[in-house]
Amino acid sequence: MGFIGRHHEQQVLADLLAGVRDGRSGTLVVVGEPGSGKTSLLDRVAASCPDVRVVPIAGAEPESCLGYAALHRLLRPWLGGIDALPEPQREALRTAFGHTAGGTTDRYLVGMAALTVLAEASTPEPLLCVIDDAQWLDRESADALAFVARRLHAEALGLLFATRPDGPAPVGDLPTLTLSGLPEEDARSLLAAGVAGRLDDEVAATLVAGSGGNPLALTELARTLSAGQLAGLVPLPRPLPAGVRLETHFQQQIRPLPAETRLLLLLVSAAPPGDPSLLWRAAAHLGIAADHMDRALAEGILTAALDFRHPLIRSAVYRGAEAADRRLVHAALAAAYDSALDADRHAWHRAQATIGLDEQVAAQLEQASERARSRGGHAEQAAFLARAADLSPDPRAQAARLVAAARAHLVLGDPDAAGRMLDRAEPGLDRPVPRALARQARATAEMYAGQYANAPGILLEAAKSIAALDAALARKMMFEAMQVVLITDDHATMLEIARSVLDMPAARPDRVTYADLFLVGCATRLAGDYVNAVPLLREALAADETLVEDGPPLAVISFLAADDLWDEEAGRRMWNELEAYDRRSGALGTLRTTLAVGVAWELRAGRFDAAEALQDEAADLSKVLGPLLVGGVERIELLAWRGREDEVRSLAAGATGLGFLVRNSLAVLEISLGRYPEALDCLRPSLERDKPGAATRSLHEIVEAGVRSGDHQAAKAALVRLEERAPASGTPWGLGLLARCRALMADDDQAEPHYRESIALLTRTHIRTELARSHLLYGEWLRRRRRRADARAQLRTAHDMFTRMGATAFAGRARTELQATGERPRSRDDRADRDLTPQERQVAGLAAAGATNSEIAARLFLSTSTVEYHLTRIFRKLSITSRRKLATALRETA
Structure with a gap:
């Protein structure tokens, strides 16, 4: 029987194949109800491209809880060559497939390894991976393949999925082709093709209508109905044997x-x-x-x-x-299965064969769950633990396994499933430590649900309940509570946590770690003792220990601590270490947050293009990982510096969480536009709540906004804090801001030395945005003193710095002041590299620094083919022919 109908769908698939043949990657998810013809369409595609290597696999329901089972089957032809992968990818893939014991892996690093393997496999000949029944893929394989699909660009590689409408979420946002029932004419043709004898028109119409045009239903009807029934001589059965209930029919x-x-x-x-x-x-x-x-x-x-x-x-x-x-x-x-070589599958099938309660089987499953966790198979871990709980005769053991299953679901970003596990565990949680661990998991689930305000209290209660039993675990929970409360706006909870931490003996162990230092340092700071908090936080920032931490990423708290101390050197060093660690280990979940912190450092340095590149990389990761729990704030500060008012206000209106960052970003915009009362309104909560990082970074803004709006009381309150804290910190950044604020508050005949001191101190830093603002404010002061020549020098410097950065509104403010001195500032042409996309700028910068294509690919989580594609475009845009000329070309366009 020839293929009937689906002309549009065949053309879509032909276009995808044409792109793959031409060296362009492509992904398509074919979605349809059971029997809609997905498999037949995929088989036809596979048969129509003899010049493309086709590798088919299909999801299998009984394997859907076995982590990386489907991915292993897909990559099996190339597993002999995994030694050539970059080390983190090689070890991740080996661990995921159980070739290496005892390690841990990140599921997205496994995805990166799969991308590298498939991209290399597509080099000698185009490659099409066909994944049928994707609704039955195990979660880990689905995540990895979705990662590959979203990172494809120029690899001569196609991914073709077929799934039901309720298929796996990881592939849900990829390009989709939906199959409905066949049109009546095609449905009749398909039915007639399967009938050897006569087909009555009225019977055909009844069968097409009854099947909804479902191709498999029609085919099965043609196979199962008698010749007399098809010819209209014998009545049709009621109901029809296939219809939409094909499983029953089979x-x-x-x-x-x-x-x-x-x-x-x-x-x-x-x-x-x-x-x-x-x-x-x-x-x-x-x-x-x-x-x-x-x-x-x-x-x-x-x-x-x-x-x-x-x-x-x-x-x-x-x-x-x-x-x-x-x-x-x-x-x-x-x-x-060999219980030694295939212990996990042996355990799973043994558990599926068991009825009733059996601790021996449950314990075997729990051991298998630990191996699954070490491979990054968190969905497999959760399934093993949930089944182990079902088999557990001891209520306490059952509860512990359910809590562990809940934690695995949280790693997967599934708080609903975690909540169900925790609800089931409650009756067996009759001891303090297991109950506290369950509360810790509940707090994480609350955060996933957007209920940040609830999480710190839950964690604090849990920590107090076990402080005398497990001090280390209690400190860990308090540290998580502190991290969460620092990104919320709940001032009362913040103070309560600070007091509780300082009152709790467990918070001060004999041997302190960096987390302990952060914990006590932040608590001391929140309790109002900034001077004694400084050495604790500085020591924490200098700690040379592991950078892996459960709970919210360490990048956030280290950033807030560095902000609070105006310590750019320690803050940037820690950020560089965290970024390098995240990239090296493939920890994409924490890398996304680390990149957001890096954006702030690049903004302060006036490198707005670099900041945008980091933001775009973080946004690209969000396509793979899902949206951040705190949404809508990633670009607000950059847009505020660039003076893009409408976009800032729109994003601020829809932002969730991190209210202090939104308010501070709005204040930057308002000050750049000369709207000082509005800026002060944004900043008053920071002054009142005095949150580490958020409050300190806004003090100089409050002084400027207060002085210019006539609210000297607010300006004085902020200056008092600055005069206490900047000398205690002792950094050029903090002291430079203090000198500028003293200049703003001083009488005219006393202000100039402070402005000069501010510029001299900030020149010693990389905080170029604040240096430019000191030049601007000094120039404005000089113009009001009618010292036009001196004012021009300062304003010209400020104008040039802001223009190079792309700080449009501040540059406009400097231009207006310059014009008032009688000078017409020169306009600058847009930089030539504006045509480079943010990712092209990243690739160009790394290549100019000497990185190889493989190194660039590993750092940016791309394939080498995509890096080569970007370099070709970069060379064309910059009119160069060699990477040796990249550094010069980029300098010329800076």
Whole structure:
């Protein structure tokens, strides 16, 4: 039978293939109800491209909880070459596939390794990966393949998924082609093609309407109805045997088969595809001879490759079987697996074969869950632990396993599933430490649900309950509570946590870690003792310890601490270490937050393009990882500095969380536009709440806004704090801002030395935005004193600095002042590298610094083919022919 209909869909797939042949990557998710023709369409594509290597796999329901099972089957042809991968990717893939024991891995680093493997495989010939029944992919494989799909660009590689409408979320936002029922004319043609004799028109219309044009339903109707029924001589059965209930239809076809054949079919449905050796070992354990498969082969239920004629038959067989038969088959598979070499699959099938309570099986599953966790298989870990809980006879052991399962669900970003596990665990949590761990998980779930205000209190309560039993765990929970409260606006909770930390003996261990120093330092600072908090926070920022920390990323608290001390050297050093660690280890979840912190440092240095590149990279990661829990604030500060008022106000209106950052960013915009009362309104909460980092960074803004708006009381209050804190910190950044604020508050005949001191101190820093503002304010003061020549020098410097940065509104303010002195400032042409995209600027900068294509690819989580593609475009845009000329070209456009 020829392929009928689906002309538009075939053209879409042909276009994807044409791009792959031309060296352009492509991804498509074909979505349709069971029987809509997804598999037939994929098979047709595979058969139509002899010049493209096609690698097909299919998700399997019984394997859907076994982490990386599908990815392993997809990458199997190239696993012999994984030694050539960059080390972090190589170790991640080995750990994920169980080749290396004892390590841990990041699921997105596994995705990066898969991208590298597939990109290299597409070099000799174009490659098309066809993933059918994607709704049955294990979560880890789905995440990894979605990562690959979102990072494709110029690899001659195509990914083609087929899934049901309720398919996996990781592929839900990729380009989609939806299959509905066939149009009536095509549906009639398909039906007629499957009928050997006469087909009555009225019967055909009834069958097309009853099936909704579903191709598989029509095909099965043509196979199962008698010639008399199709010819209209015998009444049609009611209801129709297929319709939309295809699984039931297939189950009815299977039911008349001999019991041994049905059991073998059930074994095929439960076994991983493509492993006939395992299948026959399990069949031997069941005592069933191979010839019992003949009937299923003869009736076309199975193909010669021992796979089902249609993927839907697999799920129909498995779901339609008796529970006792399913347990029997799983027991056979457990026996067929080597309990030493395939311990996890052995444990899973053994658990599926068990009814009632069995601590031995539960313990085996718990051990398997730890191996799954170390491989980054958190969905597998959660499934193993949940099943282990079901089998646990001891309520305490059951509760502990449910809490551990909840934590695994939280790693996956599924707070609803975590909440269900925690609810089930409650009755068995009759001891303080397990109960505190459950509360800790509940707090994380609250944050995922956007309820930040609830989380610190939950964590603090949990910490207090175990302070005398497990001081280290109590400190860890307090540290998490402190990190969370620092990004919220709950002033009362912040003070309560500070007092509780300082009153709790567990907060001051004999041997302190960097986390302990941060904890006590922030608590001391929140309690109002800035001077004594400085050495604690400075020591924490200088600590040379592991940078891995559970809970909110360390980048945030280190950034706030550095801000509070005006310590750019320590803050940038720690940020550089965190970024390098995240990139080296492939910790993309924390890298995204680390990049957001880096944006702030680049903004202060006046490198707005570099800041935008980091923001774009973080946004690109969000396409893979999902949106940040705190949304809508990533670009506000950059846009404020660039003077893009409408965009700033729009983003500020829709932002959630990090209110202090939103307010400070709005204040920068208002000051740049000369709207000082509005700026002061934005900043008053920071003055009142005095939050570490947020309040300190706004003190100089409050002084300027207060002086210019006539609110000298607010300006004086901010200056008093500055005069206490900047000398205690002792950094050029803080002292330079203090000198500027003293100048703003001083009488005219006393202001000038302070302005000069501010400029001299800030010149010693990389905080170029504040240096330019000191030049601007000094120039404005000089113009009001009618010292035009001196004013021009300062204003010209400020104008040139702001213009080079791209700080449009501040540059406009400096231009207006210059014009008032009688000078017409020269306008600058847009820089030539404005045509480079942010990612091209990143690639160009790394290449100019001497990084190889492979090193650039590993750093930016791209394939080498994509890096080569970007470099080709960069060379063309900058009119150069060699990477040796990149550094010069970039300097000339700076």
